[in-house]
Amino acid sequence: MTPEPDPCTNDDEIITWWGLVIEGYLATQDKLMGEIAARFGLAPASFDILMRLVRSPEHRMPMTRLAGEAALSSGGFTKVADRLVAVDLICRVPSPTDRRVTFAALTDHGLDIAQQARAAGAEILRRIVLTPLGPDTATLANAMRKLRTANTKN
Template sequence: MDPVTLWGQVIEGFQVTNKNLHRTIARAYDLDAAEAEALLRLIRSPQRRMSMAELARQVAFSTGGFTKVADRLTKRGLVQRAPCPEDRRVVYLELTAEGRTTAGKVRDLVAETMTATFVDVLGPERAVVVAQAMADLHRSGLDRA
């Protein structure tokens, strides 16, 4: 199979799985993809907080675009902004108590959904191979950036 077709199949499989995941999250918690991803990254981070700039980079947003995401999460009481004591240019986004609860529920829903739509479909061994291959591609792209 040629590389274009191979890559097309990877993208199509990812898109349908990701669309299903984000539709499930939206129905359950009224969060869009960027909001859910921000909560998931925050709950996995040390101290449940990250700088706004780093979080924007990780969710592939401009800092200006991510500010709107942060504003929506703040308005819902899921996160709060906190200044960095060492550098006033840096602003952290951190989970509130309600945000930790919601992020934990979203994480559980992601685990349940991905088990049903990814692990159970491919089988555990193939799912691990796909995940490892994607991690290799991610690292490769970081090396070239």
């Protein structure tokens, strides 16, 4: 029996492998975000912002940090934040200790919607990720954590 080529040394294998990672992610993200949009009317960036805030202390975060974590430009983040403010999901709160800092904070309505969306997102991910992958899920999560750490700018 001939051993399979090592994907680290075979150019076609590693390019194909990476393409499968991207295609799998995109298909899964599209399905997740399609269901979130249908249930809550949230665009992907809005969902991401709400998920970051609902898991943050006091359900708030400095706007510049939130924009960076969400990988949005300051202008792009401002547009998303303006939309979330307009529908009473977040508000802007000045820092009591540093007037240069403004927090994005969930409103009461925003907290309710974020908690519902988080529960729905978890349910959808259990169905579309955990069920197909089974016990491989933890391995995948650990691998992605390693990639993020190895490839994040310091």
